[in-house]
Structure formats: C-alpha cells, structure tokens
Amino acid sequence: MDKNEAFELQDFLPYLLNQAAEESSLAFQKIYKDRYGMLRTEWRVLFHLGIYGRRTAKEIGRRSKMHKTKISRAVARLEERRFLTRTRDEDDRRLEYLDLTAMGEAAYRDLRKVATRYDARLSTDFSDQELSILRNALRKLARM
Template sequence: MDFKLETFLPYRLNQAAERVSQRFAAQYRSRYRMTRPEWRALAALGSYGRMTATEIGANSSMHKTKVSRAVRALEEKRWLKRSEDADDRRFEHLELTPAGRRIFTEMIELAHAYEREMAQLLGAGALEQLEAGLAAIEAKLPGTMPLRSSRE
C-alpha cells in the first residue's frame, strides 16, 4: 500500500494554513501580545458584531475551552464586554468595547498589509490560482456549522 503523507491533500492544506497563520500570528503577537484564539475571537466580533461564545466557536472552528480563554483574555484587556441575555440568563452576548473596536481596526490594517505581503511573495498568478482552488473546495464541501446562529 503506497501512501505519502506529504502529498495527502488534507495534510498539505493543514500545513499550508498553519504556515500562513503562524507568520501572521508572529506580527500581531509582537504588537498586541495576542494569541491566535484571541485574534480569531476579536476578528469574529469585529466582523459580525455581537455574538455568543458558541457563535464565535462555530465561526472560528475553535473548541469552547479556547473560546472561553480568549474571551476572558480580551475582557481582561478591556477589549470585550459581556451582557446577559434579557430572555435567557444562560446566554451571554459578547461585543467589542470602543478600545476593542480600535484594536480591531488596527488589526484589519495589519491583515491587509499581510495579504499584500503574501500576494507579493506568491505572485499574482499563483494567488489567483490559490483563491480559485479554495473557492472550489468551499463550494463543493460547504461547512456544516453556521457562521451566525439565528439567535440574536
């Protein structure tokens, strides 16, 4: 039975995603002392507005423990605030504070600069091919979890 892990598509996609993610993480880690789960939670809240921790986990494919730690860290930095659901006390809504929105805006500028750096590194043709390939995967293998729940 012939099998080479290094040519197995899921393995290669994971390795490529990890390299790209680590390279970007090094930038925001040094500037903001932020972990990847914190970045993902901040990005979700900045992009979609008020969410629950469960929605953040579904949006970012993070385990609830990582979401919980990230939320706590963002709250300690005063970048996030919690509010109890008026109808169901089991739910907490999370949203960015004004300071959190300012950091998110700065992070988006950093993210755009990183995308430009990656485009230059890969070249326009390779980047277009990569984007087309990712779009094909996303179209043929849609995710099972919603980005946002119907609960507001």
C-alpha cells in the same frame, strides 16, 4: 504483493495543508502576539466580533468551529485586557452578548489592516484564476 508504491508525504493533503497553514500564519501570528499579546483563539474572537458585531460565545463557536472551552478562555482573557465586555441577556440569563470596547475596535481595525496587507502579499505568488481555485478548494475542504 508488497504495495510498495511511492508515497509522497509532500503530496498528502492533510500534511501539505498543515504545512501551508503553519508556514503562512507564522508572520501574522508574530504581529498579533508581539503587538497585543494575543493567542490564535483570541484574534479569532476579536475578528468575529469586529466583523459581525455583538455576538454570543455560542454563535462565535458555530461559525468558527472552535470548541466552547477555547472560546470561553479567549473571551475571559480578552475581557481582562479590556478588549471586550459582556452583557447578560435579561430575557434568557444563560446568554451573554459580547461587544468590543473602543480598545477592542482599535485593535481589530489595526489587525484587519495588517491581515489585509498580509493576505495581499501571500496572494502575489498566484494568478487570479489560481487564487480563486485555491480559495474554493480550501472552502470545500474546510466544509464552509
């Protein structure tokens, strides 16, 4: 009754996913870090604003599933470094709208280009069918 089945750590999805996530983001991380001194939370906020335009912190949080304190700090740092500005909503003064500055836009476009190339490079190892299954599975696992 030992239940001593072979358990392969390498097959355990949470572990495997984590290794793949870590390894695959390393080289991209190096770029946004070296080039703009950004943290992971920061490029994410930057991208959200770059892609979807003016948003509140709340909206970014809902989509990215980042906790609001992470976002609050990322926004503070991005503002300090002049990548974005905040504007209070005059009708509901709890809200503030975030907009990329020209510098923020430039950084976004630059990093988007890098990300696009980077994603393409990662994808070369797989067929179109594999890629579509992979992305689909990941979206399901991520519940998004």
